[in-house]
Amino acid sequence: MAITPLGWTELAACRGSEGALFFPPESSERKEDRLERELMAKKICAGCCVRDECLASALERHETHGVWGGLNEVERRALLRP
Numbered sequence: 739m740a741i742t743p744l745g746w747t748e749l750a751a752c753r754g755s756e757g758a759l760f761f762p763p764e765s766s767e768r769k770e771d772r773l774e775r776e777l778m779a780k781k782i783c784a785g786c787c788v789r790d791e792c793l794a795s796a797l798e799r800h801e802t803h804g805v806w807g808g809l810n811e812v813e814r815r816a817l818l819r820p
Contacts, residue, residue, distance in 0.1 A: 746795070751786035752779070761804040776810055783808035 759779040793807020
């Protein structure tokens with residue numbers, strides 16, 4: 739069974755970018771390195787024409803890792819709190 743990508747992903751500014759910017763490494767990461775990595779990812783998101791769709795999709799799926807729609811997992815959890 740083939741998985742069809744979400745339509746908005748075809749227009750995403752991050753498409754073709756290095757995924758390592760948007761997701762933490764498998765090994766530990768220093769706080770300074772994480773902040774720098776996330777800042778670079780968020781700069782790509784800032785100019786993306788489907789940023790809102792990306793964020794909405796991540797919130798709907800309760801995505802637990804990475805930068806989606808310009809927000810990291812902690813920032814997305816804060817949006818979902820009552």
